[in-house]
Amino acid sequence: MKEKRIIFMGTPEFAATILEHLVKNQISIAAVVTVPDKPAGRGQKLAESAVKKCALQYNLPVLQPVKLKDPEFLEQLAQYNADLFVVIAFRMLPEAVYGMPPLGTINLHGSLLPQYRGAAPINRAVINGEQETGVTTFFIEKEIDTGEIIQRKSMPIGPNETAGEVHDRMMHLGAEVTLETVQAIFENTAKGTPQSAYVEDELKDAPKIFKQDCKINWNQTAEAVHNFIRGLSPYPTAWTSWPENGNKTLKIFKTVLAETGTSETPGKVQVIEGRLFIACATGALEILELQMEGKKRVPAKDFINGLQASELFWE
Structure with missing residues (x-):
């Protein structure tokens, strides 16, 4: 009996971690598809995606099409005769690609679909104060993130956890769920369930x-x-402006809720016993890590050492 094989498509570290997990668990990878190398850094040297680096480490064939509808690329793809395509953090696929393999094309999404369809599911869940998120594998269809669900697995979000920290934990959960989904499809035990079966509350995008x-x-x-x-830490990062310092931008990376509230005007900054606080409409935050425009990211105590004015307001 012919061994079933997949073609893996992805770009960032999140996808590379999952690719490596599949390889280490004896999933046969016919080829890997990722973005073309791009100039990066001061020297503008061509940089490879995390997925390409991982693929080369395991001597896997790599395809880097500029256009996914390119006839030459489609012909290359077809020649591998892969049974299943696995897509993680890649580009939107044309039907000519996702409709090619006999077992379909699956995607892993960083939310409990149908909630948080879209490009920033982790960020939006944290911004909205969700206490739970998860990952979902589903069959790709024409409309983005709407295909039949194969598997969902939840994970908690801590009250002070950043989107970056959730991302890193989710990466490993995603690797487990992707492997389980691929194995189920190969064993013919996977069942797709319409997303409408999971709609309990108002959908959040x-x-x-x-x-x-x-x-x-x-x-x-x-x-x-x-x-x-x-929810925006470490990227793309929440920011505020500092009028007293030439309206410079300050990026804020980490905060905690202050134990006591404040009656100060929202945006007023106070240094109390070597700690940095800012007033909000109700309550206050302690700032733990921040970065002034043109400077490095620093702990609040280092920022405090450079403060001159006693009356500060951020807008």
Whole structure:
């Protein structure tokens, strides 16, 4: 009986970790598809994606198409005769690609679908103060993130956990669930369930986040601002402006809710016993890590050492 094989498609470290887990668990990889090498850094040298580096480490064939509808690429893809395509953190696929393998094409999404469909599921879940998220494998269909669900597995979100920390834990959960899903499909025990079967509450979307979306509004509750900051940390990063310092930008990476509230004006900064606090509409936050425009990311105590003015407001 012919061994079943997959073609793996992905780009960042999240996908590379899952690719490596599949290889180490004897899933046969016919080829890997990733983005073309791109200039990066000061020297603008061509940089390989994390998935390409992983593929080369295991001597896997790598395809790097510029256009996914390119006839030459489609012909290359077809020649591998793979049974299943596995897509993790890649590009939107045309039907000519996802419709090619006989067992279909699956994707892993960083939420409990159908909640948080879109480009930023981890960020949006943390920003919204969710206490739980998870991963979902599903069969790719024409509409993004709407295909039949194969498997879902949940994980908690800690009250002070950042999106980056959730991402790193989710990466390993995603590797386990992807492996289980591939094995189930190969064993013909996987069943697709329409996403409508999981709709219990109003659906929440996870659209892409742009820089202008990341400005902090101190006229919200301390809890809402705290969730906003950790939901954007470490990237794309919540920011505020500092009028007294030439309106320079400050990026805020880590906060905790202050144990006591404050009656100060929202945005007012205070240094109390060597710690940095800022007032919100209700309550206050302690700032733990931040970065001033043109400077390095530092703990709050290092930032405090350079403070001159006694009256500070961030906007």
